[in-house]
Amino acid sequence: MTDTIIVLDYGSQYAQLIARRVRELQVYCELFHWNTPPEEILALNPKGYILSGGPASVYEEGAPTLPAYVLDSGLPVLGICYGMQLLTHDLGGKVAPGGEREYGHAKVNVNVDNPLMPQGDYEVWMSHGDRVEGLPPGFELLGSSANSPWAVMGNAERRIYGIQFHPEVHHTPQGMTILENFVDAICGAERDWTPKHIIEKSVADIRAQVGDARVLAAVSGGVDSSVAAALVHRAIGGQLCALFVDNGLLRQGELESVQVALNEHMDGSLNVLDASQDFLSALSGVTEPEAKRRAIGETFIRKFESFARQQENIDFLMQGTIYPDVIESRAPERSAAQVIKSHHNVGGLPKDMHFALVEPLRYLFKDEVRRIGAALGLPDELIWRQPFPGPGLAVRCLGEVTAERLATLRAADAIFTSELRAAELLEQPGGSDTGIAQAFVALLPVKSVGVMGDQRTYQETAVLRAVSSQDFMTADWVRLPYELLARVSSRIVNEVKGVNRVVYDLTSKPPATIEWE
Template identity: 45%
Template sequence: MSHSKILILDFGSQVTQLIARRVREAHVYCEIHPCDVSDEFVKSFGANGIILSGSHASTYEEDTDKAPQAIFELGVPVLGICYGMQTMAQQLGGKVEAGTKREFGYAEIRARGHSALFRDIQDRTNAEGHGLLDVWMSHGDKVTELPPNFKVIASNETTPIAAFADETRKFYGVQFHPEVTHTKLGQAILERFVLDICQAKPDWIMGDYITEAVARIKAQVGDEEVILGLSGGVDSSVAAALIHRAIGDQLTCVFVDHGLLRLNEGDMVMDMFAGRLHVKVIRVDATRQFMGHLAGVSEPEAKRKIIGREFVEVFKAEAAKLKAGTGGHKGATFLAQGTIYPDVIESGGAKSKKAVTIKSHHNVGGLPATLGLKLLEPLRDLFKDEVREL
C-alpha cells in the first residue's frame, strides 16, 4: 500500500523526533532525513509536504546548513520551524539577524486569522478580538526582513515576525516550536499543515500496518528460517509475535536470561511465548556470566556495553547451532531484531547523519555480519508508542 508521506529534514534539533511523532499521531507517515540530502533524493522521495526542523546553529554562521534548494521548486508545501523558518527566509531572499534579547520559554503571540495555517486556531482572543496563541520559543536569532511575496501571520513585541507565509506557494515558517507540548495548540497547527495544506491522507494506521508487515515478512523470508533474540521487552516481544504471525514455526526465539529481569519475569516470558503463543523458544540461563562481568561496574554506558557484548556472545553460540541445522533440517538464514526508529536515530542515525549518539544499542550493531545472517527488522520505522499500539 502506498501511503501519503511527509519528509522531515533534520538540522540537528534535539526535538526533531517529536515533530515526527506528532505527524504520526495525525496518522500520516513521515521520515526524518539529514538536511544535507541531495536534490535528487528530495525529488524522488515523493513527499506530500516538507518540514524543516530547528537547530542550535545560526543561519549566518560560516558553513551553516541550508535546505536543499529543490524543496522550494517541487510545488509541495513547506513548513519551517525555528531555524527551519530562518533558513527558508534567508534562502528565499529575506534577512536573519541576531536578536538583542534571547526568547526562551512561554510566549504569547497574536495569530492572524487570515492565514490558512492559523485560521480558527487560538487559545483565546484579546479585547480587540484578535486570536492569541500560547507557544514555546527557543531562539536568539530572528527574521528581520521578509522574503518577496511573504506576509507576517503572527507576531509579538519581542519577535515582530513570529510566523510568516507565502500562501500562493504554501510556504510557512514559525519561530516557535509546535511539536512540544508547551505549545498548547501545536498539534492542531501541525495537523492543519499536514492534513489540510499538504492534503496528506491519514492512512498510517497500526491495524493496517500489521497486514502490510506480515506480507512483507512473508515475501522477504520465503521458506527460510529466522532466529530472534527475545528479551521479554516490548520491542523484541512485538517483533516475535509479528514474525510468528507471518511465518509460524520458521521462527525460533532465543531467550537469554541474564538475571536482570524482575522476579519470575523469565518464567512469564516463557509462559507467554512458548505456552500461549506456541512460539519455539530456547531459554539460556546466563545469569552467572552476566553478573560476573557487571560486578563493580557503575557507569550506565559501560553497563550497556557489557550487557550488549555478553548478550552477543551467548546469542552467537546458540545462533551458530541453529544456523548449522540438525538432523537434515536446514539452518536459519535470517536474524530478526526488535530495532525501532529511535534506536536507529540515537545510535548515530542511519537515516539522519545530524543525529547525536545519546546511548548505544546492541540492536543496531554488527551482529548480522558476525553471524553471516540476513537481517529482518519489521519494527525499524516505528516509534515506541506505535510499537505498543501494535
C-alpha cells in the same frame, strides 16, 4: 505507496517529536539529517517537508543549509524556528540576532486568515535567539509576538510557511491543530498510517525479506520484542524460532514471568538459554557505559549464533529495535544531533555477525508498537509491561557489574515497583501524560557514611527514577507523594544489604535520558 511527510533535522532537541506528532495524525513521517543524499528522501515520494529547529545561526559560516530539492520540488514546506529562519535567509529575507532571547511561553497574534493558522491568539513555546527581521519577497506577515514581530509568515501560492515557535511540544496547546492544518489542508496527505495498515505492510515486507528461511527471534518479554515476534509469527508462522537468553541481568522474578507470558502466546515453543555467567564474565571490570553495551551486544549475538548452529536453515535474527533506538544510535554523519548512546541491538552489534536482521518495528515509536500489539491480540499485561532496556540491569548498575551488586539492585528495584503497584500509580492500558510510564532503581558506585544500630556504615546509594511519557523521546519526572517516597526509602535501607542512602531523580528528558547509562 503510503503518503509521507519528511522532517529535515537541523539539530533541535524536538526534531524527533515533530515526526511523532505527524504520525499521531495517522500520516507516515520520517526524520532525516538535513544533508541526507537527496535520492534517499525523494525515493519516498514525499507530500511535503518540515524543517526542524536547531542551535545554529543561518548567517554564520558553516551553518546547515537548505537542500535545493526542497524548494525545487514545489511541494509544501513548513519551517519551524531555525527552519523558518533558513527559509527567510535562502529566499531573500533578513535574519538577525534578537534584541533579547525568547525562551518559554509566549503569545502570538495571527491577524491574517490563512490555511495554517486561522486568526486569533495562540499560546506558544518559543526557544530562539535569532529572529526574522525582514520577510522574503512574496511572503506575507501572518502573526507576531512581543519579541518576534515576524513570528508567522506565509506564501500561499507556493505553499511555504514559517513559524518561529514550536508546535510539536505540549506547551503549544494548539500545536497539533497547526500541524494538522499543514499535513491535511496544505499537503493533502492521506491518513492511512493505522495499525491495520502497518500490520499488513509489515507482514508483506517480512515475507518478501525472509522467503522460505527460518528466523531466530530474540525475545526478552518486553513490549518491543514481544510485538515484533507476534508480527513475524503472523507473517511466517512455523518458520519462527523464539529464544529467550537469560543474561543474568534481569529484574526479580523476570525469567519466570517471561516464560509464562510468552509460552502462552507462542504455542509453548519458547526456548530458554541460561547464559548468565557468560555475560557476567564479559562485563568483568567494565565500567564505561558504551563498553558495557558493546560487550552485551556481542555476547547476545554469539549466543544466538551458537544456538542457531544447532538448528537448520536459520539465516535471520529478529530484534525488537524501535525508532528511538535507531535515532539515538545514529552515527554523527547521519544525524544533526550527537550520538546519545549506542543501543545494544543497534550500535552494539558486532560487525562480523552471521545473521541478516529482521526488525519489523525499526521505524515505530513506542506508542505505535503498543497499538500494533493490541491489534495483534496480545494481552494488556504484556503490552503495558514496564519498559526494560535490552542490556538489562547492567545499565542501571553504574560502575562495575557484579553478582553481588546485581542482587542489591534487584532487591531495591522490587521494593520500589511493588510499592508503586500497591499505590496503583503505574501506567495502565491507554497511557497518559500523568501516569508513571517507567520506574526503576539505579545503583550508584558512590559510597557514603551512615549509621545503623549505632554502627557506622559505608555503603552505596540507590536512586529512584519515575517518569511520565507518551513517546519516550521526551519525559518528565513524576511528583510522587512524600509518604510513598519515605516508605520506599525506609524499606530499602532496612531490607537491602549494601545500601544506606536513597535519593530521587528530579530530571526530565531532555536534558537527561530516562536510563542512567
